[in-house]
Amino acid sequence: MSKPAPSWSNWSGSVVASPKQVVSPSSIEEIAELVRKCKNEGRKLRVVGSGHSFTPVAATNDLLVSLDNLQGIVSVDSEARTATVWAGTKLKLLGELLHAEDLAQENLGDIDVQSIAGAISTGTHGTGIHLGTIATQLLGMTIVDGNGDIRQLDAESSPDIFGALQVSLGVLGIVAQVTLRLRSSYKLEYRSSRIPLSECLDRLDEFRTGHRHFEFYWFPYAETCQIKFMDETEDRITSRPIRDYLSEMVLENGVFGAMSGLCRRFPRLTKPVSRISASSVPVFRKVDYSHRIFATKRLVRFNEMEYNLPADAMASVIREMREVMERERFAVHFPIECRYVRGDDIWLSPASGRDSAYIAVHMYKGMPYRSYFAAMEEIFLRHGGRPHWGKLHTLKESQLRDRYPRWQQFLDLRSEFDPEGLFLNEHLRDLFIPVSGANDSHPDPKE
Numbered sequence: 002m003s004k005p006a007p008s009w010s011n012w013s014g015s016v017v018a019s020p021k022q023v024v025s026p027s028s029i030e031e032i033a034e035l036v037r038k039c040k041n042e043g044r045k046l047r048v049v050g051s052g053h054s055f056t057p058v059a060a061t062n063d064l065l066v067s068l069d070n071l072q073g074i075v076s077v078d079s080e081a082r083t084a085t086v087w088a089g090t091k092l093k094l095l096g097e098l099l100h101a102e103d104l105a106q107e108n109l110g111d112i113d114v115q116s117i118a119g120a121i122s123t124g125t126h127g128t129g130i131h132l133g134t135i136a137t138q139l140l141g142m143t144i145v146d147g148n149g150d151i152r153q154l155d156a157e158s159s160p161d162i163f164g165a166l167q168v169s170l171g172v173l174g175i176v177a178q179v180t181l182r183l184r185s186s187y188k189l190e191y192r193s194s195r196i197p198l199s200e201c202l203d204r205l206d207e208f209r210t211g212h213r214h215f216e217f218y219w220f221p222y223a224e225t226c227q228i229k230f231m232d233e234t235e236d237r238i239t240s241r242p243i244r245d246y247l248s249e250m251v252l253e254n255g256v257f258g259a260m261s262g263l264c265r266r267f268p269r270l271t272k273p274v275s276r277i278s279a280s281s282v283p284v285f286r287k288v289d290y291s292h293r294i295f296a297t298k299r300l301v302r303f304n305e306m307e308y309n310l311p312a313d314a315m316a317s318v319i320r321e322m323r324e325v326m327e328r329e330r331f332a333v334h335f336p337i338e339c340r341y342v343r344g345d346d347i348w349l350s351p352a353s354g355r356d357s358a359y360i361a362v363h364m365y366k367g368m369p370y371r372s373y374f375a376a377m378e379e380i381f382l383r384h385g386g387r388p389h390w391g392k393l394h395t396l397k398e399s400q401l402r403d404r405y406p407r408w409q410q411f412l413d414l415r416s417e418f419d420p421e422g423l424f425l426n427e428h429l430r431d432l433f434i435p436v437s438g439a440n441d442s443h444p445d446p447k448e
């Protein structure tokens with residue numbers, strides 16, 4: 002169950018930590034025992050999913066808990082189309098297990114390597130203005146709080162606090178199981194093509210309302226973007242495994258990775274590389290079951306910032322970003338990723354209370370990103386932006402407080418669930434402890 006820990010880092014390598022111990026419990030009781038022991042010894046604890054957050058939300062220099070031994074389906078209700086699953090289950094495995102039961106999640110992000118609890122806890126989302134974040138699929142959970150108490154909570158029995166549990170960055174406790182609202186398996190037709198950026202911005206309303214899923218990638222310094230639509234279909238699965246493999250692994254990852262390496266050495270190449278990427282946007286159509294269509298491979302490592310904005314702000318924010326990029330000439334060759342998500346009523350969900358646009362900026366690993374991200378963040382914040390909890394941002398408690406109507410209620414609930422701050426690291430203290438209360442100098446890792 003416990004092993005000595007080498008140093009730990011997140012997917013992008015931007016966060017490095019030296020946990021004293023990594024523990025992988027195999028039951029809810031083991032989790033509860035671990036929390037109680039930690040509390041008695043005055044130690045700190047963080048639970049990690051797949052380590053795919055860019056922020057140090059999961060990092061600790063003390064005890065790191067992984068739920069990799071707690072994966073799979075606990076029970077399925079086929080009629081109600083719900084399933085209870087272990088919180089450590091990776092989305093790829095979950096997709097296949099649910100598919101075997103003729104069930105599927107209504108929406109997912111663009112990779113499937115995260116754990117279900119990790120994805121839920123940071124407000125991970127896909128795209129589709131009629132569909133909420135993954136956390137909106139949550140109906141109930143079993144969580145071990147900071148006292149080591151096992152609590153079973155669901156939307157019906159705890160309507161007053163359930164909205165706080167849905168997106169909680171692991172500061173309310175360790176989620177052991179989650180119950181998900183599902184639907185029957187379905188296929189998606191995925192179409193990719195390219196159009197001029199100006200046309201895309203003019204037709205955003207039509208695109209976002211006319212398709213189940215719509216997203217676009219704008220290539221900086223090129224007036225072109227890639228548009229992607231996904232719509233439900235009864236058509237046959239397209240089977241072009243070799244072509245798909247070549248497109249994904251060789252073009253999207255291999256060639257792009259090699260060009261990114263060149264950009265890192267010679268930043269002047271970023272503009273021509275962005276233009277080349279824009280002109281080689283693949284035009285294709287593909288049909289498969291939803292969970293296989295959503296997932297893409299991301300082998301080229303990068304750092305990322307993503308902000309949630311009111312849905313109607315998309316076009317004006319992109320235009321401002323373009324103006325600033327033209328002026329500042331940032332060395333950027335990664336496209337800007339633009340998606341839509343339906344609003345929800347989850348306390349700390351960035352999509353809380355509004356239909357949302359999400360805009361993400363990326364920078365190849367090893368290339369300087371701070372001034373570029375800072376300039377973009379300034380624009381996002383002016384338009385009412387709220388950061389994605391798993392992606393880079395610079396906000397602290399005092400700046401977050403005004404962006405979430407139920408912020409103080411969440412802080413109160415956090416103190417109740419974890420009175421001794423067992424689950425806080427330095428990054429999380431910056432987010433959740435008002436400055437006057439920040440009196441702990443525990444040397445935890447930070448970006």
Ligand SMILES: Cc1cc2nc3c(=O)[nH]c(=O)nc-3n(C[C@H](O)[C@H](O)[C@H](O)COP(=O)(O)OP(=O)(O)OC[C@H]3O[C@@H](n4cnc5c(N)ncnc54)[C@H](O)[C@@H]3O)c2cc1C
Pocket residue numbers: 012013047048049050051052053054055058059068088089109110111112114115116117118119120121122123124125126127170171172174175176177299389390391392
């Ligand atoms: C290549 C790449 C692509 C991405 N694509 C998308 C995307 O399409 N859409 C999007 O919204 N985001 C995306 N992300 C961000 C990612 O989905 C989130 O950061 C997500 O939280 C990562 O899941 P994880 O399992 O790796 O969680 P971790 O990063 O390991 O942890 C995230 C948080 O969840 C908490 N947590 C994990 N397990 C538990 C548990 N059992 N109980 C309580 N708390 C827990 C952790 O403590 C931490 O606070 C992407 C990231 C990468 C690197």
